Amino acid sequence: MSVPSQTISRRHLLQLGGVGAATLALGISAPETAIARSAPSSAEGLFGLGVASGAPGPDSAVLWTRLAPEPLAEDGHGGMPLHAYSVHWEVATDAAFVDVVRKGHALAQPDLAHAVHPKVTGLSPGTEYYYRFRSGERYSPVGRFRTLPGPGALAERFTFGVVSCQAWYHGHFTAYKHLAADPELDLMVFTGDCIYEYGITSANLWRHGASVTAAHAAEVQTLEQYRLRYALFKSDPHLQALHARVPAVVIWDDHEVQNNYVAGTSAYGLEDDLFEHRVAVAYRAFYENLPLDLDALPHGPTGDITTGFDVGALARFTLLDTRQHRDPVPTSPEDQHAEDRTMLGAEQEAWVTERLTRSPAVWNVLASGVVLTAITENRTDQWDGYPAARRRLLDAMARSRNTVVVTGDIHHAVAAELRADFDDPTSANVGVELICTSVASDGDGAPTHGYAPDWLQHDYVKLYDGRRGYLTVSLAPDQMTSTFVIVPWIEADDTAPRQVLARFTTPARQPRLDRA
Known part of the structure; x- marks a missing residue:
């Protein structure tokens, strides 16, 4: 599919960006009697993009895989013929699948890039489970997830990782290698820029040892191109290992569509009708390639990624969409400070x-793009700007x-205290913000650069560093511990060691950052 040169009708737009109800339902759950092909025994690497889980609950989770024996096939279909294929899944309490507690069946269909999103229910709270898929004689890798604590249960500890901005072409995903090895990790929170839409050329391909075909040199605009870009990024073995290790919750920022776009408006002057088409197919590919619940399926150029969940009585998570509903970029200081923005x-x-003011949880976590x-x-x-x-x-x-x-x-690690009124130096803190650096975007990076004075002029900014890495946050009833981890290099290879840049503690009911 290519971007049409003429104005697109609303009906055509919805057809391009939407999925039929029957197709969607069968991609989540299908009866065993559903007629479909099984993958041929010759389909090596059928699960070439790995497995993932998401949308965690105390008794449920969404599982994900995508049939793709040739993930980088340039038509965006991963080497799959344009037919529906049966996919079976099972969930067990052990990695050998002796004690299978849930199993089901879905159809991998070309309309959804042969991805399936079965939702598993009826599980026990706070319990570790293993899952896998099968099509024909081929089995997927084994994944793992732990259900959340039950309502009202106060867990002793819950640890999650925070990652963002994974420009595959700028370097190796070394951060994911180390994060996947963290034995305490319960969840991964991805705060945006799962892919980048820019064309990949010799000028920006800084990942040593990597190469791409000419099809990757164009800026991503069509559904096929977005599918191919996700496949390229998700082909990384360290990212696949992390997805298999823990559940993931994901929000988008701008590069899942186009840099700095605002709602339905392109930042680069693309006509509104054409840009709506681009948003529609971008949101569609986002759903196809991530372990998202049904609510995240877009309807044309409109998607809903806002969701939330409780980790028993310990924490309430709220995932924000800071891209789709915002007002346009301000055109004057008066506009910028308007009360209704x-x-x-x-x-x-x-x-x-x-959700904030009525939360019964000890900790309230907002994920912002x-x-x-x-x-x-x-x-x-x-x-x-708002x-x-x-x-x-x-x-x-x-x-x-x-x-x-x-x-x-922002591709930098930042820790800051949030004041009720940033214009008043005596204002009380009302929370803290923990900003993870990028996984790969901007290459190796450096501890500081020319923008550092903008940040460090404020006494409420407690950390600023521009190297690559990730963040882990460990919540307990009495305090939060946030650990900023960096890797010294990512462009040359994936062998860089894990280094703790800084660690902070935040006592419960005292919104401050104490450097450990």
Whole structure:
């Protein structure tokens, strides 16, 4: 499919961006009697993009895989013929699958790039499970997940990783190698930029030893191109190992569609009708390639990734969409400071406020696509461009307790205390923001650069570093421990060691960052 040169009708747009109800249902659950082919025994590497789990609950999880014996086939179908194929799945309490507790059947169909998203229910809270898929005689790798604690249960500890910005072509995913080896990890939170839409050429292919075909040199615009780009990034073995190790929850930022886009508007002047088509197919590919629940399936150019879940009584997670509902970039200081400007949209803002102010949890975790901390007013793509909306969110945090914002986007590791009023040096803290650096975007990076003074001029910014890595956050009833991890290099190879850059503790009910 290529981007049409003429105006696209709304009906055609929805056909391009949507999926029929029957197709969708069979991709989640299908009766054993459903007529479909089994993968041929000759299909080596049928599960070439690995397995994943997501949407964790105390008694459920969504499983994911995509049949792709040739992940980088340039038509975006992963080397699969355009037919439906039977996929069986099973969940067990042991890695040998002696004690199988749930099993089912789905259809991998070309309309969804041969991806399946079965939802497993009826599981026990706080329990470790193993899962795998089978089509024909071929089995997938084995994945693992742990269900969340039951409602009201106060876990002693819950540890999650925070990652973002994985420009595959800028370097190796060494961060994922180390994160997947963390024995304490319960969950991965991805805060945006799962892919990048830019063409990959000799100018930006910094990952030593890697090569791509000419098909990757074009900027991504079509459904086939988005599918191919996800396949390229997800072909990385360290990312596949992390997905198999723990459940993942994911939000998007801008590069899943186009750099700095705002709602349905391109930042580069693409006509609205054509850009709506691009958003529709980008959101479709996002759903196809990630372990998302049904609510995340887009309807044309509209998608809903906002969701939340509770880790018993210990933590409430709220995943934000800071891209799709925001007002346009301000055109003047008066516009920027208008009281009615919104980052989240009225409906999402009300939902987040209610989740915060009515939360019974010890900790409240918000996952945001862009930085909340006040830095400089010329950073209008971040919450600095939406100060009234930020103030309303900070007010809600002040009426809540123990709020932690985890963010990505800027390719730097930052730890900051969030003040009720950033313009008042005596203002009380209402939460903390932990910003993970990129996994690969911008290559090896460096401890500092020319933008550092913008950040370090503020006494509430406690850390700033521009090397690659990730963040882990460990929640306990009495305190939170946040650990920033870096890897010294990523361009040359994936052998760089894990180095702890900084560790902070935050006592419960005392929103500050104490450097350990």
